Amino acid sequence: MTAIYQQLSSLKVDRSSGHPKPHKVCLLLAVIELIECGSIAANRIVLNTELEEAFSRHFSKLKKGNDKDDISKPFYHLQTEGFWHFHYLPGGEHCLQQAKAPSKAKLKQAIAYVSLEQSLFDALVSQDARARCKEALFANLEDLSEQYYRWMIATGRSEKTANNYLGAIRGSISKWVSAEGITEQNLIAITGYSSFTGIAEKIAEYKVFQCSDKRGKGMYSAALNSYRDFLLDTGQAHIKEDIAEIIGNDKLTTTEKTQWVSTRIGQGKYREKLINHWGGCAVTGYKSTSLLIASHIKPWRAADDQERLSEYNGLLLLPNLDKAFDLGYISFNDKGRISLSEQLETPAILGVDQDMCITLVKQHQDFLAYHREHIFRQ
Known part of the structure; x- marks a missing residue:
């Protein structure tokens, strides 16, 4: 349940x-x-x-x-x-x-x-x-403050860290961007990934931010990155951009566009391939496939057309594991054993432990190597 x-x-x-x-x-x-x-x-x-x-x-x-x-x-x-x-x-x-x-x-x-x-x-x-x-x-x-807090807890942050990041975004950093004339809007009210990224890049150049971030041992930078990840994850920004690119591709027929969109959102024939390969959650074995997410190992934007369609470039995972994998908090070594990022403060909340593993074939190796090098948070 x-x-x-x-x-x-x-x-x-x-x-x-x-x-x-x-x-x-x-x-x-x-x-x-x-x-x-x-x-x-x-x-x-x-x-x-x-x-x-x-x-x-x-x-x-x-x-x-x-x-x-x-x-x-x-x-x-x-x-x-x-x-x-x-x-x-x-x-x-x-x-x-x-x-x-x-x-x-x-x-x-x-x-x-x-x-x-x-x-x-x-x-x-x-x-x-x-x-x-x-x-x-x-x-x-829920409003974004509540959802952001819940998201941080759900992705393995401790309550202390979640409170610190939320306070920084809603309080100090919002005051700094207002004082510098970047925006009058409180950052916690911004829902657009691109808009927030532009503001975050600007404030990071100002001395008031740099000095405070240094004194706080990188806490303010971490908070900005965390909120950016939250908007990316919950707003599905990359997915929307990729779908817009597919729909705007005049070289594709209507049927081909539909098929590619289905593949991008983890549905259609691509999802069927992953269900046939894994049979359930790749990690836990959970069998109710409607509650599992079909996700690419090597991200869509980094993959070529053949890799995007390959069942070996995909994992079928429960939502909590999919989110942790997609955000780089977990990965898997070449033997299939789980790797936990040091940034994952409370893995037990996600139901994650060091003994987890997946069963790999050789075709998975290059895709997982890419994930470990480019996505996994060391």
Whole structure:
């Protein structure tokens, strides 16, 4: 159950407007409501009037600013979370491939129904587990201070370090960037990875920052790097850039673009390859594949087309292990034994220990060598 709650609490929500958009949360809350009242009795979710009305009820309570009541976006984009599976009408899959942002009408024409991963559906049917699922969903709507703190703890920082970094970003460093005329906005409110990176690079050049960072033995630099990693991870900045590049490639057909996007987000045939190879989590053996993340070992941007498609350039991991691997807090040696970064202060919180290992074949070696040299934090 822990893996289910963790996945529900870390949905890929849109924060481009300065706050977390509630659309995915509201759709899942609507599904839960219809399960509770008996309208959804089987693992079969239809985009109908009853679901739309339930979505709107939750949305009216959670919306902010200019958020628009539009069920089509979460209904379509929840497929990237790994537990929301489309069952198409005849010709429906091809119909959706032609639409970049399908409307509600287009979705109804293409999709007969959606099913959840069975383990998640079973949890939503259970009254006790359902309550915890709701709590997990609301974690996606926390402000960035709370989410950043939780992210640091989840990626192995101690409570002391997490408090120090949060205080530095929200307090001292924000005051310095304001005093130097870089921005009046508190840094903890910045949600854009590129925007924050530009500000961080500027303040790092100022004497007030350099002197304080030296006295603090690099703590302020570490805090900036930590928050940058947080925005990169939760905002999926690299993924968005890579997908934009794929869509803008005029040499690719529409079908090829769809296939490449699926590969980039760890879905489609690439995900199937990793499931066939690993059979479950590469480290723990956990078998419920809907809760596992298909991730590249050698990052997409550093890989060529053949490497991007290779099942040997991928690991199938539980979300906590995937995040630690992606951020360079863990890696694996050429024998498959885990390597822990010294920067991973509390590995036990992640369920990580020195005895973990994966089973490698020779085709994995070059990819893992790249990860150890370029991604792993020594």
